[in-house]
Amino acid sequence: MMRKSFLFVFLFFAHYFLIYGQDTLATVTAEKGDGIYSLLRKHGVNPYEYYHEFIDINMDNLRDSLHLLEGRTYIIPKVELDTVPVVDSIQKQAKKVKEIASKTYDIFGEDHKTVLSKSERLKGAIYYLVSGHGGPDPGAMAVYKGKSISEDEYAYDITLRLAKELLAHGAMVYIIIRDENDGIREERILEMDRDEVAYPDKVIPLNQLDRLQQRVDIVNDLYKQNKGAYQRLIVTHVDSRSEGQNIDVFFYHHEKSQNGKRLAESIHKTFEAKYRQYQPNRNYSGTFEDRTSLFLVKKTHPAMTFIEIGNIRNEKDQRRILDPDNRQALAKWISEGVILDFEER
Structure with a gap:
């Protein structure tokens, strides 16, 4: 019973940190030549899905409400993954992203x-x-x-x-x-x-x-x-x-x-x-x-x-x-x- 409880706690925290533990990495500094699409791409975020969310949360930091300013810090939208645990092994805790057509x-x-x-x-x-x-x-x-x-x-x-x-x-x-x-x-x-x-x-x-x-x-x-x-x-x-x-x-x-x-x-x-x-x-x-x-x-x-x-x-x-x-x-x-x-x- 104790072993099962430990496994549940481990899986919960592994899931939590995989999904939400990226908060400390959620801000980036725009470099020369960066645009919103290229910036999101560089940080593994689909720009076509999260473009408008990026603008909404960074509105006060954009020129003309559309352009990045070199040297400014921007918040990257949090990508919520629809995941299921793969229970082959605790050591190789994996996540499977829901397939999109x-x-x-x-x-x-x-x-x-x-x-x-x-x-x-x-x-x-x-x-x-x-x-x-x-x-x-x-x-x-x-x-x-x-x-x-x-x-x-x-x-x-x-x-x-x-x-x-x-x-x-x-x-x-x-x-x-x-x-x-x-x-x-x-x-x-x-x-x-x-x-x-x-x-x-x-x-x-x-x-x-x-x-x-x-x-x-x-x-x-x-x-x-x-x-x-x-x-x-x-x-x-x-x-x-x-x-x-x-x-x-x-x-x-x-x-x-x-x-x-x-x-x-x-x-x-x-x-x-x-x-x-x-x-x-x-x-x-x-x-x-x-x-x-x-x-x-x-x-x-x-x-x-x-x-x-x-x-x-x-x-x-x-x-x-x-x-x-x-x-x-x-x-x-x-x-x-x-x-x-x-x-x-």
């Missing part, structure tokens, strides 16, 4: 290819994601620290991150512009290339009108194949204006599409709420409006929204576009607006 998609790159299931909130929904330009057309361009940067690379990275978020919530996703070599990238300067293709592996034409028509044809053909299902199109671009013009994320939709308007409005409402939460001293001036003159807005069949992320030539907007943490936040916020739209349909 996952799938792998090579297009996200080696470090990001595993998509963990978060929910089935988008089950039955189909999304077509089109990132602007690509192939022979880099889109809007600028120079950052002496290096050329282009719209297509950043729109594509945000689109991949959005695709991963939507898949994690049970949606079916078609990535229309594709680069099998890039994947989701964590660098600020994304190297330019011209090897993007259109779904599934079509060469992107040199002529602008042909490029746009190719995307329209691909989306409309898929729309017909999936007739009867809930289908939406999201197009992502980066704008180019004068260097002094700082803009917020804004959205377009077809003037006659109530579903498209609602999708754009749902994402817009989400961005307004996020700005109130994380940047309460800054007004969000992004808009949603009809812009049927845009080729993809006018010609594609699914209800859709066309998103402009920012001005690639403006220094403030460049921080939004170049910082990988910001690109992830943009994708996350868009996905939350998409979920809002789907659940309120």
Whole structure:
């Protein structure tokens, strides 16, 4: 009896210290170049699951409610493991983490290819994601620290991150512009290339009108194949204006599409709420409006929204576009607006 009591006490304290004994290691100092995602990753915490919790508990220590400050100390969220003891041997007390459903998609790159299931909130929904330009057309361009940067690379990275978020919530996703070599990238300067293709592996034409028509044809053909299902199109671009013009994320939709308007409005409402939460001293001036003159807005069949992320030539907007943490936040916020739209349909 005494031996059983000792075993119970041993297992209880082993469990306690494995789960809660990391309190003394729960603070870290941000180093130069650290972002929230990279910091959480370095300390064994899934950044996609604990990003917002990290922000909530470190709000007073973040610049613009989103950025780490070098030399500051931050609290790492406590990861609560769902565990069961393995009773082979007391000396090798082991823990088995509850398995989470996952799938792998090579297009996200080696470090990001595993998509963990978060929910089935988008089950039955189909999304077509089109990132602007690509192939022979880099889109809007600028120079950052002496290096050329282009719209297509950043729109594509945000689109991949959005695709991963939507898949994690049970949606079916078609990535229309594709680069099998890039994947989701964590660098600020994304190297330019011209090897993007259109779904599934079509060469992107040199002529602008042909490029746009190719995307329209691909989306409309898929729309017909999936007739009867809930289908939406999201197009992502980066704008180019004068260097002094700082803009917020804004959205377009077809003037006659109530579903498209609602999708754009749902994402817009989400961005307004996020700005109130994380940047309460800054007004969000992004808009949603009809812009049927845009080729993809006018010609594609699914209800859709066309998103402009920012001005690639403006220094403030460049921080939004170049910082990988910001690109992830943009994708996350868009996905939350998409979920809002789907659940309120």
